[in-house]
Amino acid sequence: MVMLDPRGTLAVVATPLGDARDLSARAAETLRAADVIVAEDTRSAQRLLAEIGAGRKTILSCFDANEAARAAEVAERLAAGASVALISEAGTPLVSDPGYRVVAAAIAAGARIVPIPGPSAVLAALVGAGLPTDRFLFLGFPPRKPGARRRLFESVRLLPYTLVLYESPLRAAATLADLAAVLGASRRACLARELTKPHEELVRAPLASLADKYATDRPLGEVTLVVEGAPADAPAEELSDPEIVERAQELIADGQSTGDAARTLASLTGRPRREIYNLISKSSSGSDP
Secondary structure, X not given: OOOOOOOOEEEEEOEOOOOHHHOOHHHHHHHHHOOEEEEOOHHHHHHHHHHOOOOOOEEEEOOOOOHHHHXXXXXXXXXXXXXXXXXXXXXXXXXXXXXXXXXXXXXXXXXXXXXXXXOOHHHHHHHHHOOOOOXXXXXXXXXXXXXXXXXXXXXXXXXXXXXXXXXXXXXXXXHHHHHHHHHOOOOEEEEEEOOOOOOOEXXXXXXXXXXXXXXXXXXXXXXXXXEOOOOOXXXXXXXXXXXXXXXXXXXXXXXXXXXXXXXHHHHHHOOOHHHHHXXXXXXXXXXXX
């Protein structure tokens, strides 16, 4: 006699950014069939379920503050054989949205993970920006504090990959100004906002021009920034040993490990990572750098 695996399935379902027509038939079918919906925003989840005629569902909220506890609860339901669908407020879950802990707990519980791909602000902005798409680096939301934000941009200044990041419309001007200052005023960039919605806009210009525009004209709606990667001849930053140690201490204070800080500064200066790692280690042990 063949025994069926009683463990449940967790579907990670991408939902529309704004235009309801972007919900795939497979996503709608998955949501209708699920026993439980795990949602970043329960109100938007209820509206979506009503639009597709999913009927009454058990909806569990899952946001930053409760995700750890919710992940354990979802794992228990999956272990009992439930069919669970995970959605964010809009777009693809886990991408700068809650859900990673839920997926990790589901895997640990032995559940099957089924990605249901679909709308993503990262990819929508990237393909509409007019910048290279063969290699790109997603930075998520940059730090709110100016110092930490600039250090992040410094760490990727010499990378040849197109950069994609999210930002609040309230901080878009400051972030654009920091990008222009650190990466260079002439770097090509695109500010995409309200993707797939009636007032969708993609503004393409050098970083300095975008920084000037939005210094006095705050963008409305969700913002995704796409920035050109470093040119092949981008100069490395010249830093003395004491300056490297000081930068490393700032990066470590931001949460980076010594190895990560060394890798960041090697990218910034062009010096060997091992050389910088030894410099930081000597400094932290009390020796002269």
